[in-house]
Amino acid sequence: MAxxxxxxxxxxxxxxxxxxxxxxxxxxxxxxLTSFKSEADxxxxxxxxxxxxxxxxxxxxxxxxxxxxxxxMNSVVISFGSTLIGLIIAIPAAWAMxxxxxxxxxxxxxxxxxxxxxxxxxxxxxxxxxxxxxxxxDTRTGLVIVLTLINLPIIVWMLYTYFKEIPGxxxxxxxxxxxxxxxxxxxVLTPMAVPGIASTLLLNIILAWNEAFWTLNLTASKAAPLxxxxxxxxxPEGLFYAKLSAASTMAIAPILILGWFSQKQLVRGxxxxxxx
Amino acid sequence: xxxxxxxxxSKVFGEAKVIPSIDLDIRDGEFVVFVGPSGCGxxxxxxxxxxxxxxxxxxxxxxxxxxxxxxxxxxxLAMVFQSYALYPHMSVRxxxxxxxKMAGMDKAEIDRKVDDxxxxxxxxxxxxxxxRQLSGGQRQRxxxxxxxxxxxxxxxxxxxxSNLDAALRVNMRIEISELxxxxxxxxxxxxxxxxxxxxxxxxxVVLNRGNIEQVGSPLELYRSPRNLFVAxxxxxxxxNFIKGQNAAQMxxxxxxxxxxxxxxxxxxxxxxxxxxxxxxxxxxxxxxVDVEGIGMVTARSNGDFASKAxxxxxxxxxxxxxxxxxxxxxxx
Numbered sequence: 139m140a141x142x143x144x145x146x147x148x149x150x151x152x153x154x155x156x157x158x159x160x161x162x163x164x165x166x167x168x169x170x171l172t173s174f175k176s177e178a179d180x181x182x183x184x185x186x187x188x189x190x191x192x193x194x195x196x197x198x199x200x201x202x203x204x205x206x207x208x209x210x211m212n213s214v215v216i217s218f219g220s221t222l223i224g225l226i227i228a229i230p231a232a233w234a235m236x237x238x239x240x241x242x243x244x245x246x247x248x249x250x251x252x253x254x255x256x257x258x259x260x261x262x263x264x265x266x267x268x269x270x271x272x273x274x275x276d277t278r279t280g281l282v283i284v285l286t287l288i289n290l291p292i293i294v295w296m297l298y299t300y301f302k303e304i305p306g307x308x309x310x311x312x313x314x315x316x317x318x319x320x321x322x323x324x325x326v327l328t329p330m331a332v333p334g335i336a337s338t339l340l341l342n343i344i345l346a347w348n349e350a351f352w353t354l355n356l357t358a359s360k361a362a363p364l365x366x367x368x369x370x371x372x373x374p375e376g377l378f379y380a381k382l383s384a385a386s387t388m389a390i391a392p393i394l395i396l397g398w399f400s401q402k403q404l405v406r407g408x409x410x411x412x413x414x
Numbered sequence: 415x416x417x418x419x420x421x422x423x424s425k426v427f428g429e430a431k432v433i434p435s436i437d438l439d440i441r442d443g444e445f446v447v448f449v450g451p452s453g454c455g456x457x458x459x460x461x462x463x464x465x466x467x468x469x470x471x472x473x474x475x476x477x478x479x480x481x482x483x484x485x486x487x488x489x490x491l492a493m494v495f496q497s498y499a500l501y502p503h504m505s506v507r508x509x510x511x512x513x514x515k516m517a518g519m520d521k522a523e524i525d526r527k528v529d530d531x532x533x534x535x536x537x538x539x540x541x542x543x544x545x546r547q548l549s550g551g552q553r554q555r556x557x558x559x560x561x562x563x564x565x566x567x568x569x570x571x572x573x574x575x576s577n578l579d580a581a582l583r584v585n586m587r588i589e590i591s592e593l594x595x596x597x598x599x600x601x602x603x604x605x606x607x608x609x610x611x612x613x614x615x616x617x618x619v620v621l622n623r624g625n626i627e628q629v630g631s632p633l634e635l636y637r638s639p640r641n642l643f644v645a646x647x648x649x650x651x652x653x654n655f656i657k658g659q660n661a662a663q664m665x666x667x668x669x670x671x672x673x674x675x676x677x678x679x680x681x682x683x684x685x686x687x688x689x690x691x692x693x694x695x696x697x698x699x700x701x702x703v704d705v706e707g708i709g710m711v712t713a714r715s716n717g718d719f720a721s722k723a724x725x726x727x728x729x730x731x732x733x734x735x736x737x738x739x740x741x742x743x744x745x746x
Contacts, residue, residue, distance in 0.1 A: 310466050311499035314570075315513035315560065316487040325512070329503040 166390075172383035173197070180379040196384035204367060206388055213363035213389075215278050216353070217346035220285035221293075221339055227286070228293040229335070235294075236301035237309070247298065250291040258288070258351050269356055276358045284356065285346045293342055300334025337403040340396070347393045364389035415477045416567035416600030417442045418463060423472035425458055425624075432458050433624040435472065440568075440602060440617075445594050448604045449611040450621035450647070456604045457572055459621070463602065464570050465489050477567055487516075492561035493570040496577060498553045500545040506532075506556050507541040513564040531559040534593075551582045558593070568600035575610065587613060608648055612636070620644050642743040645670050651700055653737070654711045666738035666746055673700060675735035676713040680721070683728025687711065692722050703727055 171187070172180050179190040200206065235243045265284065266275075274280030304327070312326040350365040357366055368389050371382040418440040425433040433455045440446050448456040461467040463474060465486035474482045481489050492513070500509050510531055514524045532538045535555040545553055554574060561569055571590070575583045591614050594601050605611055611618050612632045620627040620635065620643070628640040632648075639645035645653050653670045661669045677683065678701065687705035699719045705711045713729055721727060738746040 305497060305499065307495045307497050307499040308501060310464075310486075311493070311495060311560075312501075312512075313466065313486040314464060314491065314493040316516040316564070317512075318487065318516075321516060325515075326501060 169383045169386050172380055173387045175380050175383075177378060177380045180383070196380045197388070200371070200381055200384045200388065204370060204385075206367065209362060209364045209367040209389075210392070212278060212281075212361055213347055213365075213392075216281045216285060216361075216363050217343045219278070219282040220289060220346050221342040223282065223286045224290050224293045224342060225297075225335065225339060228290060228297050228338075232294050232297035232301050236298055236304075237306065247295065250294055254288075254291050262355060266355065275356060276361045278361045280356060281353060281361055281363070284352050285349055288349075288352065289342050289345055292345070293338055296338040296341070297334060300338070301331065303334075304330050333403065336400075340400050340403055344393055344397060415442055417477055418568060418600065418602070419473075419475040420459075420463070421473040421475065423459075423462060423474060424470050425455070425462060425467065426470040431624065433462070436624075436626055438619065438626065438629070440600060443598050443600055445591075445601045445603065445614060445616045446619060447611040447615035447617070448602065448619050448621055449606065449608055450627075452606055454621040455624035456606075456621045458624075460493075460570050460572055460602060460604045464491055464493050466493075490567045491570055492564060492566035492568075493572065494554075494557045494561050494574045496573040498545070498557040498577075500553060500556055500560075502545055505542050505544060506537060506548070506559075509545065509556055510537075510559040510563055513560060517564065527563050528559075531563045534562070534596075535559050550578050551586065554578065554586060558590070562593070562597065566599070568602060571601065571603040573604055573606070575605070576607075583610075590614065609650060612648070618648075620647060622647075638745065639670075639737065640745055642668065642670070642739050645737055645739070645745070651712045651714070656708055656711075658708075660708060661738075664736065664738055667741045668739040668743070670737040670739065671711075671731045671735065673712040673714040675732040676711065677730040677732065678713050678715040678719060678721075679728045679730065680725075681728065683730040685711070685729040685731075687727060687729060689721055689723050689725045689727055692725075701727065703729060705729060 173196055174192045174194065175186070175190050176193055176195070179186055182190075235247065269275045269280050269284075274283070308330070309322060309326060312322045317325065347363075348365070350369070353363050353365045354369055357363070368382065368385045371378055371385045418438075420436050420438040423433065423436045423438075424431070436459065448459060450456050458467060462469050465481070465484060465488075469482060472482075473480060476489055476491070501512065504512065507528055510528045511524050514527060519527075528541070529538075532541055535558060537552065537555055537559060540548060540552060540556075545556065548556065554577075557574070574590075575586050578586060587610060590601075590603075594614075603610075603614060615632055617629060618632055618635055619629050622643050627647075628635060628644045630638075635644055635648045639648060642655065646655070649672055651673050653672050654676070656669050656671070657667065661667060685705045685708060687703040687708075689701050690704050690710070691702040693700040693702075694717065697717050699715050699717055699721065701713050701715065701719075701721060703711050703713060711729060713727075715721075740746050
């Protein structure tokens with residue numbers, strides 16, 4: 139029985155959807171607006187929405203007080219680096235589990251996922267000590283390693299669900315058609331797996347870019363990515379809302395732009411398996 | 415050339431002996447159908463021939479050469495899958511061209527062969543489409559096109575028609591038979607549908623629990639089934655089996671009579687019974703009759719035989735067409 143969709147119902151649903159959308163988007167918008175206010179306007183009561191004295195002073199201040207570019211580069215190296223290494227490790231693993239599963243495959247997958255169930259702070263002290271002893275504290279290498287490891291279960295899971303959807307018969311057909319293993323991978327597997335790999339890559343770059351717990355705890359200055367850059371503006375000597383907002387805007391802008399341009403892939407990645 | 419010989423081929427999955435031991439000869443140019451209920455090992459047997467599964471024991475000889483250890487790509491066989499297994503990211507043209515590309519053929523030659531195949535299969539207008547833009551029947555044709563372009567020594571079909579609707583299935587059945595007559599290439603065809611087996615095969619291999627029950631031409635199997643299983647599996651509707659006194663009178667443990675070999679009458683006959691269900695197909699009428707002292711018997715008559723549930727009818731089996739079986743189910 140088809141549900142009757144009345145105009146009234148449509149209007150209400152649209153209004154709710156917009157309200158939710160605005161609710162979710164509002165903090166980002168507010169951060170963005172605040173970043174153009176003076177510190178006084180930023181804490182003004184009642185808050186000023188659009189009619190304040192617009193200034194880019196915060197941005198120049200933030201840029202002069204800390205080296206944005208160096209944090210930015212750290213973020214790029216850490217998020218791209220950890221994602222790429224994660225993919226290199228995860229692709230064969232997910233592949234093996236999807237196409238040659240054994241009795242234990244499900245257990246292995248669950249075990250991997252279970253590592254994400256423990257709060258990271260539980261592993262902080264041992265990892266901190268290991269990092270200190272091996273000289274990895276405040277290094278990009280150290281952060282790449284730790285982010286690769288914490289995101290690996292998610293990468294394996296995502297790829298596994300993608301690979302699971304590639305029908306085995308198509309690979310067998312390629313084999314029957316005379317394709318060697320290499321040709322099978324190049325002409326058949328890769329084109330079918332690339333969309334899945336791409337959305338896994340994007341999602342993990344975003345996860346790694348926004349990761350704050352490990353990046354804050356294992357860095358001081360040299361390897362500190364943008365998360366640490368934002369955090370440095372909420373300091374004990376007083377909050378600078380406008381500058382904090384400017385820093386936040388600068389930190390999330392690159393990933394927001396990346397996300398915007400790869401929306402299609404991302405949505406497919408996030409809803410994958412939900413709808414057949 | 416396309417002869418295939420199986421020598422004591424066996425397949426074990428873990429604990430399960432799917433195929434205990436099979437010997438079979440498939441001659442060049444034959445259309446061989448493996449038929450049997452689901453789980454009888456027919457698809458596994460085909461995949462062993464294809465090389466998609468490794469044998470657990472025995473030898474597979476293709477064209478006189480031992481192919482047991484060869485990779486699927488080296489066996490010179492082409493396969494059509496139940497799911498069609500087309501490459502979703504390639505156009506129809508590239509799907510059909512794929513095996514030729516893999517063989518390293520030059521572009522002009524590939525184009526010519528693809529166009530030839532497309533013409534044979536009426537796919538000319540669809541060459542630039544992607545598989546998802548095609549109907550089930552068209553997809554099946556593309557899969558067949560991909561198999562024929564490379565001129566394999568034999569075709570392997572794994573239940574290729576099961577995903578098609580009934581009308582299309584009949585058409586494709588005829589098309590595949592015609593293709594076989596044109597190409598005269600060995601075809602090995604797996605199906606659970608005994609009608610497909612009967613209509614298409616030169617030789618039917620009836621499988622049950624991984625064993626060959628009987629090998630023969632369709633009419634051989636129909637006329638002289640070797641045992642109860644074959645007798646019951648070949649023919650539609652199923653053969654009637656009668657045990658007890660009626661069988662003992664004929665010195666058999668079980669006797670079998672096909673529905674089409676039972677004469678129906680409303681007046682007189684050997685057995686009297688009551689019609690439980692009458693199926694009027696137009697051309698034929700099948701009556702499921704509860705016969706006194708015997709049980710349910712199916713009988714066929716022409717479409718004009720007017721009878722409905724509850725009517726009393728008389729059945730007379732054609733004595734010359736009765737199959738007799740002993741205690742172990744073998745034909746006497």
